[in-house]
Amino acid sequence: MCRSMLAILFIISLVLAVLAxxxxxxxxxxxxxxxxxxxxxxxxxxxxxxxxxxxKVTCLDCHRxxxxxxxGFIHYDVRIATLVTPxxxxxxHKREAAEVGASYHATAGLILESQDAxxxxxxxxxxxxxxxCESCHGGKVKLDPGSPNRLHKESWPNSGIGRLNPDGSKGxxxxxxxxxxxxxxxxxxxxxxxxxxxxxxxPQKEVYEESKHGNTYYTNLDAMNLKADRWVVGADYSxxxxxxxxxxxxxxxxxxTHDVGxxxxxTLRPPVSAAKDNAGPRRVAMKNVCAACHGQVFVxxxxxxxxxxxxxxxxxxxxxxxxxxxxxxxNKLLERPASFGNDxxxxxxxxxxxxxxxARHGASMMGPDYTWWHGFYEVAKHFYFELIxxxxxYNNPEVNAFIDRLLRDDPMHRWVNxxxxxxxxxxRSGELQEYYRRFFAAGK
Amino acid sequence: xxxxxxxxxxxRGLSVNPVGRAxxxxxxxxxxxxxxxxxxxxxxxxxxxxxxxxxYLLLPTLxxxxxxxxxxxxxxxxxxxxxADRELLAERFSPDAVAPRxxxxxxxxxxxxxxxxxxxxxxxxxxxxxxxxxxxxxCGTACHKVMHPEWATYQVSPHARVRCVDCHVGEGxxxxxxxxxxxxxxxxxxxxxxxxxxxxxxxxxxxxxxETCEKCHWPDKFYGYRQQVxxxxxxxxxxTPRYTTLNLKIDTGxxxxxxxxxxxxxxxxxxxYASAEDERQEMLWVEVRQLDxxxxxxxxxxxxxxxxxxxxxxxxxxVDCHNRVTHIYEEPEVxxxxxxxxxxxxxxxxxVRREVLGALLPDYPDREAAMAGIAARxxxxxxxxxxxxxxxxxxxxxxxxxxAQAVYNRNIHPLMAVRWGTYPSHxxxxxxxxxxxxxxQELVDSTGAxxxxxxxxxxxxxxxxxxxxYQFLETPTDNDSEAAMHRYLREEFLKQGE
Numbered sequence: 001m002c003r004s005m006l007a008i009l010f011i012i013s014l015v016l017a018v019l020a021x022x023x024x025x026x027x028x029x030x031x032x033x034x035x036x037x038x039x040x041x042x043x044x045x046x047x048x049x050x051x052x053x054x055x056k057v058t059c060l061d062c063h064r065x066x067x068x069x070x071x072g073f074i075h076y077d078v079r080i081a082t083l084v085t086p087x088x089x090x091x092x093h094k095r096e097a098a099e100v101g102a103s104y105h106a107t108a109g110l111i112l113e114s115q116d117a118x119x120x121x122x123x124x125x126x127x128x129x130x131x132x133c134e135s136c137h138g139g140k141v142k143l144d145p146g147s148p149n150r151l152h153k154e155s156w157p158n159s160g161i162g163r164l165n166p167d168g169s170k171g172x173x174x175x176x177x178x179x180x181x182x183x184x185x186x187x188x189x190x191x192x193x194x195x196x197x198x199x200x201x202x203p204q205k206e207v208y209e210e211s212k213h214g215n216t217y218y219t220n221l222d223a224m225n226l227k228a229d230r231w232v233v234g235a236d237y238s239x240x241x242x243x244x245x246x247x248x249x250x251x252x253x254x255x256x257t258h259d260v261g262x263x264x265x266x267t268l269r270p271p272v273s274a275a276k277d278n279a280g281p282r283r284v285a286m287k288n289v290c291a292a293c294h295g296q297v298f299v300x301x302x303x304x305x306x307x308x309x310x311x312x313x314x315x316x317x318x319x320x321x322x323x324x325x326x327x328x329x330x331n332k333l334l335e336r337p338a339s340f341g342n343d344x345x346x347x348x349x350x351x352x353x354x355x356x357x358x359a360r361h362g363a364s365m366m367g368p369d370y371t372w373w374h375g376f377y378e379v380a381k382h383f384y385f386e387l388i389x390x391x392x393x394y395n396n397p398e399v400n401a402f403i404d405r406l407l408r409d410d411p412m413h414r415w416v417n418x419x420x421x422x423x424x425x426x427x428r429s430g431e432l433q434e435y436y437r438r439f440f441a442a443g444k
Numbered sequence: 445x446x447x448x449x450x451x452x453x454x455x456r457g458l459s460v461n462p463v464g465r466a467x468x469x470x471x472x473x474x475x476x477x478x479x480x481x482x483x484x485x486x487x488x489x490x491x492x493x494x495x496x497x498x499x500y501l502l503l504p505t506l507x508x509x510x511x512x513x514x515x516x517x518x519x520x521x522x523x524x525x526x527x528a529d530r531e532l533l534a535e536r537f538s539p540d541a542v543a544p545r546x547x548x549x550x551x552x553x554x555x556x557x558x559x560x561x562x563x564x565x566x567x568x569x570x571x572x573x574x575x576x577x578x579x580x581x582x583c584g585t586a587c588h589k590v591m592h593p594e595w596a597t598y599q600v601s602p603h604a605r606v607r608c609v610d611c612h613v614g615e616g617x618x619x620x621x622x623x624x625x626x627x628x629x630x631x632x633x634x635x636x637x638x639x640x641x642x643x644x645x646x647x648x649x650x651x652x653x654x655e656t657c658e659k660c661h662w663p664d665k666f667y668g669y670r671q672q673v674x675x676x677x678x679x680x681x682x683x684t685p686r687y688t689t690l691n692l693k694i695d696t697g698x699x700x701x702x703x704x705x706x707x708x709x710x711x712x713x714x715x716x717y718a719s720a721e722d723e724r725q726e727m728l729w730v731e732v733r734q735l736d737x738x739x740x741x742x743x744x745x746x747x748x749x750x751x752x753x754x755x756x757x758x759x760x761x762x763v764d765c766h767n768r769v770t771h772i773y774e775e776p777e778v779x780x781x782x783x784x785x786x787x788x789x790x791x792x793x794x795x796v797r798r799e800v801l802g803a804l805l806p807d808y809p810d811r812e813a814a815m816a817g818i819a820a821r822x823x824x825x826x827x828x829x830x831x832x833x834x835x836x837x838x839x840x841x842x843x844x845x846x847x848a849q850a851v852y853n854r855n856i857h858p859l860m861a862v863r864w865g866t867y868p869s870h871x872x873x874x875x876x877x878x879x880x881x882x883x884x885q886e887l888v889d890s891t892g893a894x895x896x897x898x899x900x901x902x903x904x905x906x907x908x909x910x911x912x913x914y915q916f917l918e919t920p921t922d923n924d925s926e927a928a929m930h931r932y933l934r935e936e937f938l939k940q941g942e
Contacts, residue, residue, distance in 0.1 A: 030932020034899045037908065037929075053925035076898070148885070 029058035099258035108162025109138035136196035138163030185226035207367035216240035234292030253288035271352040308439040309363035464517025470510030500576040504569040593857040653762035687913040689906035788847035790840035904937035
């Protein structure tokens with residue numbers, strides 16, 4: 001009895017609290033809209049055309065701040081924050097925020113200790129690290145009490161996907177859903193990813209454009225149903241997949257996810273690729289997307305070929321090159337002490353970080369030119385005719401012995417010292433191809 | 445001898461050489477023409493005000509020049525002949541004219557009579573001349589190229605029936621002398637093509653607003669609110685209208701208790717400011733007089749104590765906001781919206797706002813090119829948009845072209861380098877100018893508080909880019925994305941009455 005009375009009392013006071021709250025918030029939001037319609041008309045009109053406006057999500061629903069928030073400030077009698085973090089978005093979009101928080105994207109801001117950030121800082125300088133690296137990766141948001149919105153000029157604006165926010169959350173939803181339209185359609189298009197996933201070191205956008213997936217997409221843009229609320233491949237559209245289709249969106253067999261790495265089972269980023277944890281389920285998830293359009297044999301065949309190319313890259317080039325660098329470092333042969341102060345470090349770096357990734361990305365997403373000419377061709381050329389000669393220049397017995405043994409004993413590398421007609425005969429007979437058969441067989 | 449014969453003998457006597465003859469001809473003919481023109485004017489035959497340029501400026505000037513030539517001719521004649529005046533006079537005039545008489549010879553009397561007539565005539569003519577120079581037609585057309593933009597805008601302004609001199613010259617001998625001296629300087633600038641294009645603003649020698657504006661508009665007279673419905677048409681096919689209705693709070697605050705925009709000029713208040721180079725655009729600081737007589741300064745953040753040249757400082761009066769009360773140059777969008785509202789540009793033509801603006805905005809080299817260009821662009825656009833134009837549509841198009849050309853002619857003056865936006869108005873806060881020069885986040889007092897700049901400080905909204913002009917008087921509906929704004933603005937307005 002007493003307990004139910006208490007419960008009723010609690011509910012009544014809750015309702016009263018909500019009633020008391022609503023008009024005040026509403027009035028404040030009305031005031032925001034009045035002024036911003038004049039002062040930032042573009043922003044206002046974007047919001048007005050958004051799904052948020054349709055559902056009465058107004059300024060303060062995202063921008064309100066609590067009194068303890070480090071980046072909160074009083075703006076015309078209301079405590080707000082300029083920065084909207086995944087925590088803020090997560091007040092309504094709970095599942096998405098949780099998935100983003102657990103994703104590889106969310107860790108993109110932790111790059112300060114990486115080789116990439118080191119390079120930007122020593123080779124160029126801090127402004128470039130801000131504009132070049134942190135624009136995509138996200139930087140640590142610095143606060144400045146003297147700034148009108150408490151945000152430091154050197155870290156605001158920043159909408160990098162792994163932004164380190166003052167509230168402890170990681171990421172920025174507007175990296176893919178730009179403010180203030182927050183369009184689903186935009187995030188579904190390859191251009192959304194193409195802000196960062198392009199260029200010499202990870203040309204996913206270009207590989208996609210080269211692939212049949214990409215050119216089918218551009219041919220059938222109007223059949224993509226991009227603005228639909230529900231966007232299930234095989235049900236709501238079938239013309240072509242975009243980045244989002246394969247890596248995030250729902251198919252008839254798999255749920256949508258905001259954990260963008262969930263269907264990736266190879267790491268194609270490091271010098272030597274490795275299978276990720278839970279590689280099996282990840283691969284199944286990806287195959288479930290493919291299966292919306294492709295038969296099982298087709299899908300299995302693609303992964304069979306792709307896996308072989310990655311293993312080949314690992315064994316033929318990445319591991320030997322990494323070993324050579326390790327020997328040089330072990331024997332203290334490098335002339336300049338700073339990382340990237342020596343030619344061979346650059347050759348090795350571009351071998352895996354640029355060319356090696358291009359080869360692997362090309363293979364993963366069916367981009368033949370990226371697999372071969374921009375990829376393996378460049379890897380091999382620089383391996384044989386830049387990395388090895390540069391390593392021999394140190395004239396170190398241990399390094400030389402390693403290289404001699406590699407070129408003499410490894411059937412994949414022996415060709416360097418053989419005669420052309422003999423090699424051609426081996427290709428015709430299939431003998432040369434035999435050396436590579438193990439890459440197909442392995443892991444099966 | 446008849447009077448005419450005597451006059452002829454007199455002028456023949458004075459026409460001693462070509463110079464003297466020219467003098468006689470000029471004086472006589474300009475005098476007679478003046479009389480003739482005045483007669484015609486009095487009879488109501490001549491009604492054109494521009495004739496004053498000839499009657500009151502040119503003819504008296506020629507008359508004086510002729511008068512000066514007559515003694516000059518005589519002097520040259522005497523020098524050439526190397527004789528005494530008496531001898532020469534005897535030669536030129538009949539003996540009966542130069543014969544001494546009591547009270548002077550007949551010639552002397554003739555000269556005295558003519559001199560009296562001349563003085564009378566010149567007095568009358570210069571009175572007429574001064575009066576004429578006080579007419580807007582003189583100001584607007586005497587230096588027609590320089591003044592054309594101001595003249596064009598003046599004639600369609602709210603002050604079209606107030607004379608230029610009432611605001612620009614003022615009363616008293618001092619004002620008259622300084623205006624004539626300034627006028628002489630401007631005449632030289634115009635003669636030597638040395639004037640600035642466009643004419644620079646602000647006009648610093650303008651008389652104080654207290655002496656001019658307040659003759660008709662005095663602060664005690666402002667009261668209450670003023671409603672303004674603004675229509676903005678869209679760039680869409682139908683040029684859909686959207687309404688913004690403002691209830692402007694324009695009281696001084698002394699009568700109604702609700703201070704409004706004219707608080708700035710209320711008897712008890714004083715505001716002064718310093719602007720960069722006294723251009724009155726970019727404010728360095730603004731000060732408000734406090735009850736105890738001290739001044740509270742709002743300056744740019746971190747520049748509270750920065751010294752300012754004294755001639756960059758100014759006490760705020762009417763023209764600091766009402767800087768374009770007469771020579772009003774429109775913004776292209778506003779001009780087109782206004783013509784569309786009046787039906788001069790026809791909304792039955794698809795995309796009419798978009799197309800008219802497209803025709804008005806290019807930087808045409810001169811007026812002729814603009815007239816042709818505006819017509820060609822609109823003709824071209826509608827040849828595409830309406831390949832099978834009906835007679836009614838053709839008529840609408842022609843009306844629209846005429847209206848667009850008129851908008852151009854009023855606002856753009858290539859010869860004087862007056863283009864879109866040359867003379868911005870300070871009466872609103874377009875492009876962050878006007879009110880927002882002081883009312884913004886950047887000017888703060890010593891505590892960091894900014895000059896207030898709430899949207900509803902100076903006006904309530906009855907509609908704001910809305911489908912109807914009084915949308916906010918209706919109850920907000922929940923399926924409206926702007927419901928929160930609607931509710932907020934409606935309550936703000938309704939509270940005004942309390």
